[in-house]
Amino acid sequence: MYDGPTVLRAARLLDVETGEMHTGGVVVVEDGVITAVNPVDVPGSMHDMDLGDVTLLPGFIDAHTHLSMEISAASFTAAVTMTEAHAAYNAVLYGGRTVRAGFTTVRDYGGDVTVELGHAVERGDIVGPRVVPSRNPLGITGGHCDVTGFAPGILEGGPEDGVADGPWEVVEAVRYQIKHGAKVIKTCATAGVLSMEGPVGAQQYSLEELTAMVDEAARHGIKVAAHAHGAEGILAAVQAGVASIEHGSILTDEIIDLMIEKGTYLVPTTYLADVIDMDALPPLVRSKAEQILPVMRVSLQSAINRGVPIAFGTDAGVFPHGENAGEFGIYVQLGMSELDALRTATIHAADLLDTPDRGRLAEGMLADIIAVPGNPLDDIEVTKDVRFVMQGGRVIKHVMGGRDMHSMGH
Numbered sequence: 001m002y003d004g005p006t007v008l009r010a011a012r013l014l015d016v017e018t019g020e021m022h023t024g025g026v027v028v029v030e031d032g033v034i035t036a037v038n039p040v041d042v043p044g045s046m047h048d049m050d051l052g053d054v055t056l057l058p059g060f061i062d063a064h065t066h067l068s069m070e071i072s073a074a075s076f077t078a079a080v081t082m083t084e085a086h087a088a089y090n091a092v093l094y095g096g097r098t099v100r101a102g103f104t105t106v107r108d109y110g111g112d113v114t115v116e117l118g119h120a121v122e123r124g125d126i127v128g129p130r131v132v133p134s135r136n137p138l139g140i141t142g143g144h145c146d147v148t149g150f151a152p153g154i155l156e157g158g159p160e161d162g163v164a165d166g167p168w169e170v171v172e173a174v175r176y177q178i179k180h181g182a183k184v185i186k187t188c189a190t191a192g193v194l195s196m197e198g199p200v201g202a203q204q205y206s207l208e209e210l211t212a213m214v215d216e217a218a219r220h221g222i223k224v225a226a227h228a229h230g231a232e233g234i235l236a237a238v239q240a241g242v243a244s245i246e247h248g249s250i251l252t253d254e255i256i257d258l259m260i261e262k263g264t265y266l267v268p269t270t271y272l273a274d275v276i277d278m279d280a281l282p283p284l285v286r287s288k289a290e291q292i293l294p295v296m297r298v299s300l301q302s303a304i305n306r307g308v309p310i311a312f313g314t315d316a317g318v319f320p321h322g323e324n325a326g327e328f329g330i331y332v333q334l335g336m337s338e339l340d341a342l343r344t345a346t347i348h349a350a351d352l353l354d355t356p357d358r359g360r361l362a363e364g365m366l367a368d369i370i371a372v373p374g375n376p377l378d379d380i381e382v383t384k385d386v387r388f389v390m391q392g393g394r395v396i397k398h399v400m401g402g403r404d405m406h407s408m409g410h
Contacts, residue, residue: 005030006047006393010371012055013038016346017360019339021377025056029367032393037361051371051388051398057342058361059104059368059391060383061349062324063267064225064246066317067091067098067117067128068110071280079147079155084113091117095128097322100397102386103345104368107132107184107225107313107353115181127396130368132353134186134225135177136162138170138213143204144192144227167212170205174216184353185217187242189226190233193288200288201230201250210240223354225267229292231255238264244311244352249292251299251308259308265352267313268300271326275319301334310336311352312345325383338380367393 006029013025028036028043068087069078091113098106106129108114118131139145139162146163147155157163164173174185189210191202205213214224223243228234231250238245238258244265251259251266259266273293278286303310310331314324331341350359358366371388389397398406 004047005035005043005045007042007045007049008056008369008390009048009050010056011053012375013361014055014057014342014376015361016058016339016343017362021055021375027056027361027367027369029369029390029393032367034361034363034365034367034369036363049398054371054373054387055375055382056361057102057370057372057376058346058359058365059370059389060102060325060345061105061107061312061353061355061359062098062103062129062314062316062345063107063244063265063311063349063352064269064313064315065098065106065108065321065324066110066315067094067106067108067131067321068113069317070094070320071277071318080150084111087111087113088116092120092126092128094317094321095121095126098316098324099127099129099391100386100389101322101324102370102372102383102389103129103324104370104389104391105130105132105349105353105355105358107134109134109137109186111136112180118181124394130355130358130391132183132355133181134184135180135182136160136173137186137188137227138162138164138173138177138205139188140204141165143188144190145186145188165209167209170209170213171216174213174220178217178220178222183222184243185213185222185224186246187213187224187226187237189228189237189242190230192227192229193285193292199230200292201233203230203233203236205233205236207236207239210237210242214241223352238262246313247296247315248299248303249296251302256303256306256308259303260306263309265309265311265348266300266303267311267352268296268303268327268331269313269315269318270296270300270330271323272315272318273297274330275323275326277319297330297334300330304331304335309348310344311349313349323384325386328380328383332380338377341380342376342383367391
């Protein structure tokens with residue numbers, strides 16, 4: 001943290017709200033907050049940084065990450081072979097990669113490790129993204145959010161762990177997650193891909209259970225994010241009032257109409273279909289992935305065409321952390337404008353996460369600022385090459401001449 005203001009200068013600055021690209025962008029930062037954008041009078045500063053031929057953007061937000069793991073053949077026994085300490089070290093490693101890729105905030109689904117990672121970042125103890133944590137996800141006994149495939153008595157869970165059946169157990173589970181740090185409740189409304197239970201899209205929570213969950217979370221000012229692949233489960237989750245549908249593999253016209261009416265966000269997690277390591281998956285899981293991943297793209301195309309609210313999310317951990325920006329390119333390929341793609345990871349994700357202090361370059365916002373080469377409105381792929389990252393006024397990455405000057409102590 002510097003004494004006095006820091007002045008950032010760049011060839012371009014994008015206002016993601018208006019879509020205006022400013023030539024010769026200037027941002028003034030003090031005490032971790034943006035104090036001026038393109039001011040008439042730039043204050044004198046000992047820390048005046050000209051970043052050159054780059055575009056300044058707000059730090060990106062990924063609304064669906066798993067920072068404590070990265071998928072491998074060992075993932076499917078990790079629940080009984082890996083300790084929380086191992087997961088915590090993973091989260092520090094992968095969190096560092098994520099923030100250096102320009103993602104200064106994430107919504108992460110990873111138990112107590114996720115909660116504590118967020119606290120450590122807030123304290124400034126480690127370099128990682130700001131975290132909106134879910135703690136343990138809620139699921140039915142034997143469902144996608146329960147750990148299956150082991151003998152009876154091994155790793156059995158209850159409401160404290162997120163395994164809950166019936167409205168009152170669900171309410172108990174919600175209360176326990178919030179008591180221990182959850183800022184969002186994640187639930188598995190349907191079956192899923194990366195688990196050992198049945199059909200990938202089968203509805204798992206009833207409308208009654210989902211409604212109890214949403215209503216209880218709302219009493220605490222907290223939203224619900226619903227993992228959902230199949231149409232029946234997606235529809236029930238939207239009817240119950242969840243804030244977002246994660247994956248949303250099979251979207252019908254009825255679901256799309258209701259999502260638009262209610263303002264329910266879709267968090268697509270679609271890039272993973274191109275890069276997931278199929279060879280690491282057990283046969284049952286691989287067959288589910290091969291069945292559902294192509295369908296996801298068709299539904300996302302429909303959602304984009306119809307104007308469903310979309311917030312950026314990747315499921316990072318299912319593919320290598322730090323490659324999150326690959327998600328942008330798929331949105332653009334499917335018909336979204338480059339500007340709207342950038343909005344999914346800035347103003348839209350900030351709205352979904354209830355974090356109005358980020359997602360824009362404007363006075364009073366957190367100084368979470370990144371820079372990419374060239375103009376992302378001309379080529380969205382430049383988002384994969386983040387040259388500069390500032391988080392809360394602290395420079396985390398600054399690439400010059402192919403070298404990260406910050407990591408070298410400059």
